[in-house]
Amino acid sequence: MDVRVTGYVRPRTLKLTWADGEFAGLEVRAKRCSLEMFLKLAPVIEGGIDTSTEEGRAEFVERFREFGGYLVSWNVEDEDGQAVPCTPDEFVAMDPAFAREILDQWAEAIAGVAAPLEQPSPAGEPSLVASLPMEPLSSSLAS
Numbered sequence: 001m002d003v004r005v006t007g008y009v010r011p012r013t014l015k016l017t018w019a020d021g022e023f024a025g026l027e028v029r030a031k032r033c034s035l036e037m038f039l040k041l042a043p044v045i046e047g048g049i050d051t052s053t054e055e056g057r058a059e060f061v062e063r064f065r066e067f068g069g070y071l072v073s074w075n076v077e078d079e080d081g082q083a084v085p086c087t088p089d090e091f092v093a094m095d096p097a098f099a100r101e102i103l104d105q106w107a108e109a110i111a112g113v114a115a116p117l118e119q120p121s122p123a124g125e126p127s128l129v130a131s132l133p134m135e136p137l138s139s140s141l142a143s
Contacts, residue, residue, distance in 0.1 A: 013072055016105045023101055029072040030106050038111060041067055045107045065092050067103055 016028040033041070043049045044063040050056040068088030076084040076094075084090055091099060 014106065014109045016102070016109060018101075018105075023098070026075065028074045028102055028105075030102075031070045031072060032110055033070055037066075038107075041103075041107075045103060061092055064099060064103070065089070067106075068092060070106070071102075 010032070013029050013031055016026075016030060018024055018026045041063055044060060044067070049060045049063070051060050065088045068091030071086050071088075071091060074084075074086045076086070078084055091102075
């Protein structure tokens with residue numbers, strides 16, 4: 001008996017959806033990218049491009065435009081209810097929060113890379129678990 005194992009086919013596109021918040025209802029389909037391209041986009045994802053110079057700003061926009069080429073479709077409409085074309089130029093024409101949100105969610109979906117924390121990151125309260133006594137139990141049990 002010849003047992004044939006089928007190969008794994010990785011989906012070429014990801015479906016990104018937003019259920020709540022400012023972007024509730026947004027759906028974006030985007031292609032996966034190579035590791036090489038992901039590393040090329042990493043400075044944008046991690047916020048590592050210096051945008052205080054003209055060259056830095058140009059590089060930043062170009063990286064966002066390159067990422068826009070990985071977008072396949074979206075359900076974005078303008079104020080008149082007309083579909084906005086899903087193109088790299090339309091992507092970089094969007095407001096910064098919108099573009100950043102899509103890039104961050106794509107990066108999370110493709111590589112598990114969370115968006116950078118807002119700076120400074122607020123400190124949390126001490127964990128109650130850390131304050132629980134951790135002494136060994138007595139070997140004699142009361143009946």
